[in-house]
Amino acid sequence: MPLQKPWRDLDRDAVAGAPDRPGVYELGDGDGTVLAVDHGVLRDELKTALAYGDGSRVRWTETHTLEAARERAAEHRERLE
Numbered sequence: 001m002p003l004q005k006p007w008r009d010l011d012r013d014a015v016a017g018a019p020d021r022p023g024v025y026e027l028g029d030g031d032g033t034v035l036a037v038d039h040g041v042l043r044d045e046l047k048t049a050l051a052y053g054d055g056s057r058v059r060w061t062e063t064h065t066l067e068a069a070r071e072r073a074a075e076h077r078e079r080l081e
Helices: 012-017 042-052 066-080
Strands: 022-028 034-041 057-062
Touching: 012 042, 022 042, 022 066, 034 042, 034 066, 042 057
Parallel strands: none
Antiparallel strands: 022 034, 022 057
């Protein structure tokens, strides 16, 4: 099951709008196919994804801690498999 958030283009505006908090994010291609699920401090992670061209779209959800983000990302990956 994908994150229940709308896709955004992965660009400088999306990175600037991302919270400086822990969370889970999905990277997708132009068709909305999920390419990767990961976690971390969202703004930092998305800066890296943008710099490396890891996807063209992104969506995320915040968590309260990095540990919660790690657990949620692991559960999310299992559901996608």
